[in-house]
Structure formats: structure tokens, C-alpha cells
Amino acid sequence: AAMKAEMESERALRESVSPKATAAATAALHATHAFQCGAMAEGQRLLAEAEAGVAALLAEIEAGPRAWYTRGAPAVAHCLEAFATAACFGHFFAHGALAARASLASLQDSEYLQGAMGFAQELSRYAIGRATAGDVGSVLLCSTLSASLFAKLAEFDFRNGPLRRQYDGVKYAVSKLQELLYELSRTG
Numbered sequence: 001a002a003m004k005a006e007m008e009s010e011r012a013l014r015e016s017v018s019p020k021a022t023a024a025a026t027a028a029l030h031a032t033h034a035f036q037c038g039a040m041a042e043g044q045r046l047l048a049e050a051e052a053g054v055a056a057l058l059a060e061i062e063a064g065p066r067a068w069y070t071r072g073a074p075a076v077a078h079c080l081e082a083f084a085t086a087a088c089f090g091h092f093f094a095h096g097a098l099a100a101r102a103s104l105a106s107l108q109d110s111e112y113l114q115g116a117m118g119f120a121q122e123l124s125r126y127a128i129g130r131a132t133a134g135d136v137g138s139v140l141l142c143s144t145l146s147a148s149l150f151a152k153l154a155e156f157d158f159r160n161g162p163l164r165r166q167y168d169g170v171k172y173a174v175s176k177l178q179e180l181l182y183e184l185s186r187t188g
Contacts, residue, residue: 013064021079024053028082035089084115117166120146124173143177150174
């Protein structure tokens with residue numbers, strides 16, 4: 001009976017947080033898109049909305065049973081990764097660097113790493129747009145930052161899993177940025 005009651009409370013919590021996680025993830029994804037398009041004020045507004053949603057979501061999860069289990073639910077994990085990616089992207093546009101781990105203290109290490117790796121992949125997409133506009137300096141900054149992040153990530157021993165797959169994505173993003181710089185050097 002006790003086990004059944006615990007499972008019911010976990011199910012109720014997952015059903016309660018799932019729509020909130022989806023809303024916060026949507027705000028974070030829209031913030032990333034706004035940053036990609038150069039709408040910085042809109043991106044910051046959406047990022048603040050996502051941050052408030054994530055804070056409320058984590059407070060509810062921490063108050064419930066087995067928070068670590070609920071935090072790993074697909075909707076919640078996706079939300080936290082999308083938020084970390086958007087936060088890193090917003091920090092990049094404000095400061096030209098990757099957001100420090102301490103700036104996203106509410107996230108666990110693996111969630112921060114997934115967000116940082118997602119940021120590197122978004123940075124690659126952003127650089128393609130900047131290359132189209134002929135902004136070689138921005139492409140060079142994106143390439144340098146991605147390569148530095150990749151070098152630091154290479155110090156980890158990622159086993160098969162989500163972090164390893166995203167690590168491989170960073171490797172391809174760095175390669176794409178290097179090819180982009182080469183193409184820009186060829187076109188003058």
C-alpha cells in the first residue's frame with residue numbers, strides 16, 4: 001500500500017510538471033531562435049520567462065518525492081537542456097564567452113554540460129548566418145569558442161549515452177566552423 005501511494009504521488013507530480021516543463025522549454029527554444037535572428041531584446045525577455053518557469057518547476061520537483069527521478073523525466077530533462085542552451089547563448093551575446101557553470105547553479109553538472117554542448121551546435125548555426133552576411137570576425141569568434149569548448153570536453157571520459165552523443169555533435173560543429181572559415185578565406 002505504501003509503495004502504491006508513493007508511485008501515485010510520483011505519477012501525479014510528473015503529470016503536474018510536464019506541461020510546465022513544456023512551457024518553459026518552448027520559451028527557451030524561442031529565446032534561442034530570437035538570439036539567432038538578432039532580436040536580442042525579445043531573446044532576453046523569453047529567456048527571463050524560461051528562467052522563471054524553470055525556477056518554479058525545480059521548486060515543485062524538489063518538494064515532491066524522489067526529485068532525482070522526476071528531474072530525469074524526458075519533458076523535464078529536455079526543458080533543462082533547452083534552458084541551459086538558451087542561457088549560454090544569451091550570455092554569449094552579452095559577454096562574448098561561454099556562461100560559467102556557477103551562473104547556472106540550479107542545474108546539475110550533466111544538465112549544464114548538455115546545455116553547453118547544445119550551445120556549441122547553435123553557435124555553428126549562428127556562424128553560418130554571419131558568414132552569409134560576410135562577418136568574418138563573428139565566425140572566427142564562434143570557431144575559437146567552439147574549439148576551446150571542445151578541447152575542454154575532450155578531457156572528460158564520456159561513455160555511451162546522451163552526453164557522448166552531444167559531444168560528437170560538438171565535434172561536428174567545430175569541423176563545420178573550420179570548413180566555414182576556410183571557405184571564407186577562399187572567397188576573400
